[in-house]
Amino acid sequence: MHTVIVYESMYGNTREIAEAVAEGVHRADPGAAVDCLPVAEADADLTRSADLLVVGGPTHMHGMSSGLSRRMAAMAEAHEEGREEAAAEAREAAEGPGLRAWFHDLPQTGAGIHAAAFDTRVDMPRAGGAANGIAHRLSHRHFDLVAEPEGFIVERNDGPLRDGEIDRARAWGAKLV
Numbered sequence: 380m381h382t383v384i385v386y387e388s389m390y391g392n393t394r395e396i397a398e399a400v401a402e403g404v405h406r407a408d409p410g411a412a413v414d415c416l417p418v419a420e421a422d423a424d425l426t427r428s429a430d431l432l433v434v435g436g437p438t439h440m441h442g443m444s445s446g447l448s449r450r451m452a453a454m455a456e457a458h459e460e461g462r463e464e465a466a467a468e469a470r471e472a473a474e475g476p477g478l479r480a481w482f483h484d485l486p487q488t489g490a491g492i493h494a495a496a497f498d499t500r501v502d503m504p505r506a507g508g509a510a511n512g513i514a515h516r517l518s519h520r521h522f523d524l525v526a527e528p529e530g531f532i533v534e535r536n537d538g539p540l541r542d543g544e545i546d547r548a549r550a551w552g553a554k555l556v
Contacts, residue, residue: 380408382414382429382556383416383425383428383431383433384401384415384416384432385417385418385426385432386436387437387477389537391538392537392538393435393499396531396545397415403548403555406549406552406553411556418477418478431494432492432495432522434495434496434497434517435496435499435509437498437499437509438500438509443509491523494523495514497510497530497548498531499540500531500532501532510529514527531547
């Protein structure tokens with residue numbers, strides 16, 4: 380089995396969840412080939428080679444990030460004192476492609492490929508989540524969703540992840556195979 384995990388991450392939280400999902404997949408199927416990579420490195424050929432495609436991103440303004448929301452997040456981070464490393468990571472992510480652009484370029488060739496969607500989000504009423512939009516785009520491209528969209532909680536917009544979320548992501552990843 381070949382699993383491809385594609386993620387967008389501004390502060391490293393979504394990357395940590397993606398890596399934990401990859402660990403869970405590998406624990407459930409030690410023989411599986413697992414590629415876990417940022418959206419900027421994910422191409423259509425790799426996606427088509429997958430038996431399972433897992434896609435995740437941060438929640439911005441109740442849904443998937445946009446170029447504007449990524450730039451706004453990077454600017455906000457740049458103004459926080461003592462957060463130079465996080466600000467640099469956010470600026471780099473804001474300049475690269477996001478999931479919306481990646482989906483725009485992804486051919487509608489998902490037939491026969493299993494898929495799942497996740498996001499990172501704050502735990503607030505009506506905060507929304509990106510996972511539903513990701514799942515919708517996967518389904519629209521004929522991928523076979525094997526799980527409900529899943530949200531993983533961050534304490535603040537820039538993290539850290541809530542205690543236990545890494546373990547929960549590993550368990551979720553294991554259930555996908």
